[in-house]
Amino acid sequence: MKGFTHFISGIAVASFFPQAVHMASQEQSFILCLGGVFGILPDTLDFKFARYFHTSDFEVRPDPNDLDARIIARTVAESMEKAVKDGRSTVQLHTMQLGSNLWRSYTLGFDSKTNEVVVELGPLVDTGQVPFEGTEPKDPEKLSARVKVSAPFFQEFDKKSNIAIMSGPCFEFVRRDDGRLEIVFLPWHRTWSHSVTLGIVISLLVALVSYLVVPEGPNPAMYTVPRWLLYPLIVFLGSLVHIVEDSTGFMGNNLFWPFTKDRTSGLGFMSAAEAIPNFFFVWTSIVCILFNLDRFRWAPDQVAAGIPHPETFFFWFYAVPVAVMAYFFLKGKHEKDARKAERKEVDFDSPTASERETDASIV
Amino acid sequence: MSLLNLLLHPEALDLVYFTIIGVLFSLFVSFLPALHIYNILGIFLMIVLKFEAGMSGMQLVALCTGMVVGYSILNTVPATYFGPGDESLSYYVLPSAHWVAMGRGYESVILTGVGAVGGLALLAISAPVFLWVLPGLKSITSPHMFWIIMAVISYILMSEWPKGVSQSKSTWANFFEGWKFLSVGLLTFFLSGVLGFIVMSKTLVPLEFAFQSITPVFVGLYAIPWLITNIINAGTIPHQHECRSLDLDWDLFSRGIFGGFLGGFFAAFVPIVTAGIGGLMAGHATAQRDSRLFVMSYGTCKTVYYVGSFMLFFIPGLSLTRGGLAWIVTPVVATLTMKEYALFVGMMLVATGASFLLLMPFTRACIRLVEWVDYHLISWVAMFITLPMVYYFTGWGGIAIMTVATGIGLLPVLFQARRMNLMGVLLLPVALNMAGYGNDVLRLLGLL
Numbered sequence: 001m002k003g004f005t006h007f008i009s010g011i012a013v014a015s016f017f018p019q020a021v022h023m024a025s026q027e028q029s030f031i032l033c034l035g036g037v038f039g040i041l042p043d044t045l046d047f048k049f050a051r052y053f054h055t056s057d058f059e060v061r062p063d064p065n066d067l068d069a070r071i072i073a074r075t076v077a078e079s080m081e082k083a084v085k086d087g088r089s090t091v092q093l094h095t096m097q098l099g100s101n102l103w104r105s106y107t108l109g110f111d112s113k114t115n116e117v118v119v120e121l122g123p124l125v126d127t128g129q130v131p132f133e134g135t136e137p138k139d140p141e142k143l144s145a146r147v148k149v150s151a152p153f154f155q156e157f158d159k160k161s162n163i164a165i166m167s168g169p170c171f172e173f174v175r176r177d178d179g180r181l182e183i184v185f186l187p188w189h190r191t192w193s194h195s196v197t198l199g200i201v202i203s204l205l206v207a208l209v210s211y212l213v214v215p216e217g218p219n220p221a222m223y224t225v226p227r228w229l230l231y232p233l234i235v236f237l238g239s240l241v242h243i244v245e246d247s248t249g250f251m252g253n254n255l256f257w258p259f260t261k262d263r264t265s266g267l268g269f270m271s272a273a274e275a276i277p278n279f280f281f282v283w284t285s286i287v288c289i290l291f292n293l294d295r296f297r298w299a300p301d302q303v304a305a306g307i308p309h310p311e312t313f314f315f316w317f318y319a320v321p322v323a324v325m326a327y328f329f330l331k332g333k334h335e336k337d338a339r340k341a342e343r344k345e346v347d348f349d350s351p352t353a354s355e356r357e358t359d360a361s362i363v
Numbered sequence: 364m365s366l367l368n369l370l371l372h373p374e375a376l377d378l379v380y381f382t383i384i385g386v387l388f389s390l391f392v393s394f395l396p397a398l399h400i401y402n403i404l405g406i407f408l409m410i411v412l413k414f415e416a417g418m419s420g421m422q423l424v425a426l427c428t429g430m431v432v433g434y435s436i437l438n439t440v441p442a443t444y445f446g447p448g449d450e451s452l453s454y455y456v457l458p459s460a461h462w463v464a465m466g467r468g469y470e471s472v473i474l475t476g477v478g479a480v481g482g483l484a485l486l487a488i489s490a491p492v493f494l495w496v497l498p499g500l501k502s503i504t505s506p507h508m509f510w511i512i513m514a515v516i517s518y519i520l521m522s523e524w525p526k527g528v529s530q531s532k533s534t535w536a537n538f539f540e541g542w543k544f545l546s547v548g549l550l551t552f553f554l555s556g557v558l559g560f561i562v563m564s565k566t567l568v569p570l571e572f573a574f575q576s577i578t579p580v581f582v583g584l585y586a587i588p589w590l591i592t593n594i595i596n597a598g599t600i601p602h603q604h605e606c607r608s609l610d611l612d613w614d615l616f617s618r619g620i621f622g623g624f625l626g627g628f629f630a631a632f633v634p635i636v637t638a639g640i641g642g643l644m645a646g647h648a649t650a651q652r653d654s655r656l657f658v659m660s661y662g663t664c665k666t667v668y669y670v671g672s673f674m675l676f677f678i679p680g681l682s683l684t685r686g687g688l689a690w691i692v693t694p695v696v697a698t699l700t701m702k703e704y705a706l707f708v709g710m711m712l713v714a715t716g717a718s719f720l721l722l723m724p725f726t727r728a729c730i731r732l733v734e735w736v737d738y739h740l741i742s743w744v745a746m747f748i749t750l751p752m753v754y755y756f757t758g759w760g761g762i763a764i765m766t767v768a769t770g771i772g773l774l775p776v777l778f779q780a781r782r783m784n785l786m787g788v789l790l791l792p793v794a795l796n797m798a799g800y801g802n803d804v805l806r807l808l809g810l811l
Contacts, residue, residue: 003522004647011514025506028798032507033514040521047524048545052538061530094530130461166526275618275650282648294503306503 001245001272003040005281009245010039010238012285012292019223019230021296027217031234038202038238042246045193054188056092056170057082064096064104067137069145073119076108076171077147080117083173083181084151090187093161093168101126108169109160110183115152118160120144125164151175155183156250156265174262185251190263194246194253199239207232245281246272276329280322287318375706378425381418382710385429386717390725392430393437403434408691420695421703425710427673427688432714435669436479436722439662440729443468444600445593445741459658463600469726470606471658476722477609478662481620482627483715485663486671490708493674497681500632508634509797515636516552516790518644523548523781547778554771555584555784556791557808558764560801563792564810567760579753579761583768584785586749588776591769593742600738603730615656622649623660627667631675631685635793638668639783670711677707 014020014035023029058079060072072093079091096104105122121143124135137143153173161169172187192198210231217227225233243253252266270277291313294306307313388410392403407430411423418426443459462471504511529540558580568576626645630636642664651657672686679699684690696703733741753761768788775782795801805811 002647002650004518004644007514007518007521008648024510028509028800030510030513030798032510033517036514037517037521040518044521048541049538052541053534055534126461126464130465273650273652278650279648290500290503293507294499297503298506304502306499306501308499 001242001249001281002278003043005278005285006039006043006242006245007036008039008282008285008289009241010035010037012288013039013237013241014234015289015292015296017225017230017234018296019217019225019227020234021293022222022298023217023227025293025298031230034231035234035238038235039242042190042193042198042239042242046189050188050191050193051167054090054170056090058089058091060091060093060168062094062096062104062106064098067104067121068142069106069119069121070142070147072106072108073117073145073147076117076119077149079171080149080151080153080173080181083175084149087175088172090170090172092170093163095163095165095168098124103127103165105129105131105162105164107160107162110153110155111146112152112154114146115149116146117149118144118146122162122164127165129162129164149181151179151181153181153183155185161185184263190246190251191254192257194243194255195257196240196243196255197257197259199236199243202239203232203236206235248277270329274329276325276332280325280329283321283325284318287314375421378421378706378710379713381422381425382429382713383717385426385431386433386714386721387429388426389430389433389437389718390721393434393725394441408687411691420692420697421706423695424692424703424707427692428670428707428710429714429717431669431673431688432483432666432711433718433721435666436476436662436715436718437725439475439479439665440472440722440726443472444729444733445738445745461654462658463603466601466604467606468600468603469730470604470609472726473606473723474609474611474655474659475662475665476719477611477616478619478623478659478664479666480715480719481616481659482624482663482667483670483711485620485624486667486674487708487712490674490704493678494704497675497678497683501681501683504632509794511633512635512790512794512797515633515640515644516787516794519640519781519783519786519790520549520552522643522647523784526779544778544780547774548780548784551771551774551780552784552787552791554774555787558768558771559788559790559792560804560808561810562764562788564805567764568757569760576757579757579765580768580788582749582753583765583770584772584788585782587746587765587769588772590742590746590749591773592776594739594746596739600733602734605727605730610655611659615653616659618649618651619656619659620663622646622651622656623663624667625649626660626664628671630664630668631671632683634685635786635789637786638665640786641668643783674707674711677704679704 011032012035014032020029020031023031058075060075062068062072076091076093079089083089093108096106098104103125105125107118107120107122109118110116111118121137123131123133125131163169170186170188172184174182174184176182207229210228214228214231220226243255246253247264247266248269249266249272250268251272252264254260254263272278291307291310295310297303297305388407392406407427411426443463459468459471459475462468523545525541526544529537531537531540562576562580566576568579622645623642625648626641626643627638628641629644630638630641638661642661645664646657646660651660669686673688675681675683675685676689676692677699679701684693750762753765757764772785774780775784792801792804795804802811
């Protein structure tokens, strides 16, 4: 899911605590923002920290002056063979920057039908990934390569990766019990940072601090949750909603790291990069936030409700928009399935939506 | 029909003329490159004040409506070819620069124009809905605005992802390379914020030009760095193709308008949030990817932001004053009824039509200009117009503020960080002041 989706969902979760809403409106507290910050935090940890400290067994650094797709394909295949032997192996692919706004692109695919690693050298592109026509390498021998791997493999995303700008992707190959290799895209993503365990640990630390420093607020009898407990609860639920949202996609999360070693596959309801699912979560969050801010307004006897008829509000602002979203989502899914059935084969011709993505957090 | 009858009633016909004059004025000011909407409003205010006595309240409103609608549609053209003047424009200019580099600048401008017209049409359609929805929305959000702005700040800072491309064997080297860009973004935001606190508490601008106190800040943060970049840029603008049709379908059109409308409305409704910020958030909320979608959606977002914030003022009983124009007309519009609201919507639509008609010839004229005159020279000329203007309005104090702001404004340009971070100049002081921490920060900075 998009970073914004997680962020606003975190705020929505925080708004379910009446005391937090009262603290915001009466004491100028930023406590509701805490839900948003911890909602986006798992991706922040991955893309701003974890990615840099992940080391790979193999690295592909293509030489722009001696381009050869065979060398790239062989290195990736070598990493896969190591996984066949040792159980696990990782490979990091690097980009080729030729100028401040000029890059050489190449693609990597895994053809599970023929058990081959497929590499194709592409054209020069600018940082916006706009290709310069006719700049593909000329030598047909080196332009593309297919290298066979001894073990069969499978992956969640049956698409090729377009490696062009900024940092290249990383793959992990894991030998499963049936002897097949699983190809794991971005092995450093959605692991420890997206675990319930980390959420609990951080909330316990926050609870310890807040228990010591947060005084009891005014009118404690009004609330069921003591004020010091509010902070760890918002922190935990903010990160939990991130994990739950990500679990609706394909990649999944490593829910109980370090007790579980690998990511659990997602439910596969939707792709994290799709517009309608993202907007569904965003809209649901907005509706919840507005409803909660209104129903938990301070002195409800003296201040008129912004939403005088909740049924009308939910009908016009939630049921109707969700029905429209559901219609377009199902229509799009149906058309996509029809296209897939028509094509029948793995698409090795176009980069996926996630490969074109500018918001790194959605992959 | 009743709206048309109301607008074409002989009593109201003069408003159409004033609307058109406003559009023509916007054509002139849009051509001044690298000016922020607040600078434009300052110039507009100075001119209007000279003629205010000879105008009725609604005539001034018509003039303002024509100006803001025209400016929101037409200012994309000089921004595309000569450089952006504010944060809302700079959000759009980097993607549009790719289109210009491919010779498709004309198409990019027309796409934003289509987006703008779509946004204004949606604004007109939503006008009756606003009467029903906005009073409730205002009463719910009013006590919470400060944290909503802080949430926007948090998201802007947390959603910038590393751009480092270091391929070193050392993980720490890669880490520092990635964080170089993020750190510059954070530094830019906080330096801008400190500058905002200083300018808002102890401005160096002479009192008689106090309404222009923000001018040198925005000229320094946005205009001058962009002009410097243009001047030192070694590239040339390729021949620009004037397309006869747009690569656009209904699906893309509706998605672009919808996303842009959400972003523009959010920016119009929440104080200090601009179209660039609203556009970024709406783009992420609706998972936009297609560059056509982005460009068109930007046109919608920017227009809905500029015009929508003015429109909020006319909603009877709402009393929501957002943006400089609303403050300009506040003293002359005594009562706001459904008639004024309907007239505003009518004038907005007249201005939309007139501005869109002007968009294509105006774009062609700008293309001729950049093909005929080297854009480096245009940037030099813009620089020589802007600097004396800042001095004239704000004196040496303004020049000093502008110089400091230019230093901060160059940071994201040099390190390829988000220019949006420069909006810390308004976001940080306003959010902290609204939350009641403003004086503490001023004391910490030794300003109180």
